[in-house]
Amino acid sequence: MTSATARMASAVVAAAALALTGACDSGGDGGTPETTRPPASDSSGSTPASGSPSVSVSPTPTGTAPEDPEEAEQEIRQAWRAFFDPESSLEERSAVVESGEQNALMIDNLFLDPLGSRLRADVTSVSYTTSEDATVTYTLTRDGRRLDTGGPGAAVVQDDTWKIALDTVCSLTRHAEDAPEAPSCE
Template sequence: MPATTRREACAMAAILALVLTSSCDSGGDGGKGAPQTSRPAATASSSPTEAGTSPSVSESAVPTDTAPEDREQAEQGIRDAWQVFFAPDSSLTERSEVVESGDENALMIDNLFRDPLGSKLRADVTSVSYTSDLNADVAYTLTRDGRRLDTRGPGAAVLQDDAWKIALRTVCDLTRHAKDAPEAPSCDEPSALPR
């Protein structure tokens, strides 16, 4: 009987050692030759089923999502902003509200849509892809009198004041399609430049 108790005690000690060190490999080198690293002591809540899971540190890492929580709502907001901006009957106030820092750049927006060529610009959003939860690339077709124009790549949208707006850099780039609609001074600022 004492030999059986000793074997049971040794077996229990071996099992406990395996759980505490997370060395569950039965066919390996028994830990020989592997670098020794210090590990935090196991807590009373540790169980054998936790030994094979990832440490909780990786679960609490900084989120890496590159899109808003509600993608559909965000995309609808972006599409609505582009529709308002290019609608022929939109007012300057309405257009300014859907552009990043639109109030500060209202003169440029007004000049763009008072211009004989700029006033005929129309756009249709074809797709939206998010570069972060605050920024999106917007693929769109740009036309004037039914003829397709070069967009020089995707436009952009930004989340500003809890609303998705056309990025200032996109509006700055649109002025090249007008006859007389100079860019606003803010177009020269680094934040307005194409990425």
């Protein structure tokens, strides 16, 4: 074998190794999930005849949802209803906000404010980022007119209860005339 042929053979082997490495990549480099899926199986559970052995893949728990997502969503929606209900007391509102008791003055100012008192929210969706954190998409209105919320809200588990995230309440103060953020918002 000549040295040119040996180099060509080495290049072919290296290219094949790179191709195989790319096929086994976990997708951490931004690859799409389609490039990292195992081959589809037929109705018998075996992979198509490709010369490759069949590999059993177990799903990996992600930890991105609470144990009972439907119950958690109901609790989150109830917290948002209580917070924006014009009939709710300060104690009821504080109870549904993360660290609400410590931030009761801000919550009270928000709903005593002439503009803040007319805020209403309708939760449109809930998705979980962890088992104790959720992104809450909602429509914020005042007097029936939609306001720009500046982004989705959040809910967190505190004392085994889903509550509106303090950061979300802090961001709502911008929709009031005179409801400054609490020092804990920073």
